[in-house]
Amino acid sequence: RDNIEALAKYMVNPKIPYCKVADPAVFSEKVFSPYLKSKNKKPTIGLFIFRAHGFTDNKIPFTMNDAADMWIGLKKELESRGYAVEFLTSGHFGDEAFMDYLIRTRGVDSDDCVFNINCPEDLIGRISSYKGVVSCRLHPSIVSFALGVPSLGIVWNSKVEGFYRSAGYEDRLKEFDVITGRAVMTLPEIANLAGNKLRIRGDKEAGGILYLKGGDLQDEFKALNRFWKYKKTPVSKYFNEPYFEEKYIVHLY
Numbered sequence: 001r002d003n004i005e006a007l008a009k010y011m012v013n014p015k016i017p018y019c020k021v022a023d024p025a026v027f028s029e030k031v032f033s034p035y036l037k038s039k040n041k042k043p044t045i046g047l048f049i050f051r052a053h054g055f056t057d058n059k060i061p062f063t064m065n066d067a068a069d070m071w072i073g074l075k076k077e078l079e080s081r082g083y084a085v086e087f088l089t090s091g092h093f094g095d096e097a098f099m100d101y102l103i104r105t106r107g108v109d110s111d112d113c114v115f116n117i118n119c120p121e122d123l124i125g126r127i128s129s130y131k132g133v134v135s136c137r138l139h140p141s142i143v144s145f146a147l148g149v150p151s152l153g154i155v156w157n158s159k160v161e162g163f164y165r166s167a168g169y170e171d172r173l174k175e176f177d178v179i180t181g182r183a184v185m186t187l188p189e190i191a192n193l194a195g196n197k198l199r200i201r202g203d204k205e206a207g208g209i210l211y212l213k214g215g216d217l218q219d220e221f222k223a224l225n226r227f228w229k230y231k232k233t234p235v236s237k238y239f240n241e242p243y244f245e246e247k248y249i250v251h252l253y
Helices: 004-009 023-029 064-079 092-104 120-128 137-149 159-166 187-197 217-224
Strands: 042-049 084-088 132-135 149-154 178-182 208-214 228-233 247-252
Touching: 023 137, 042 064, 064 084, 064 092, 064 187, 120 137, 120 247, 132 137, 137 159, 178 187, 178 217, 187 217, 187 247
Parallel strands: 042 084, 042 132, 132 149, 178 208
Antiparallel strands: 208 247, 228 247
16 A cells, blocks of 8 residues: 555565555445445434544644544534534544543533444445545545545545545645635634644744634633634724624634
8 A cells, every 4th residue: 555665675476466556445335335325314424533642643733622622613513514423433442532531521422422343344334324424544534435425534644645646636635725714613613623724834924714703702712722823803904884893804823
């Protein structure tokens, strides 16, 4: 799948053919076709979570609390759009411990959680029933790709990028200079959800999140991860109508 140069160094018999492939799991639909399921009656999105300190362990400034806020915020957003949501883990004990934390401290219903999907037949069956998938883990993303299930891969190392480049779909790797939105989420929620999609961070002239938001924002500013900086500009600076009083363009960078 990757680092084929290292494999070549250990080849004893030069007559054995070898080549680089995107990943064997791209054949999931053909190999596991008897285990495919019909879509759930209510459109369901599967969220494959990641261990609590997985981002910070990989030098990404995204804490356990940031990750918890992201998953809870995403769940609320999806449910507001009419989707059912299931949280899943696919084998790593740290992922299971973090999901247990979400149940115990963040109000996630255990009935909405599926622990320890280790069996490939179960993984294929579950993903095939979903309307979409969001995953930090690589193989749920690859299986979703193989089954034609729309998926969003949250990148925390080079594996996800490497897969899409190997499969010839580099155009599906998206980073952005600027992300915009309006007051659907709190500032910490949108920062945690979209922050790792930005190509540029920490430069107020070059990129960031532009968010339209109203009211007293001090508590939301205080709740932001310490890595974020912000600038607040009154919309009334540009428009005089009463509607725009106490509304702001917030720039997070």
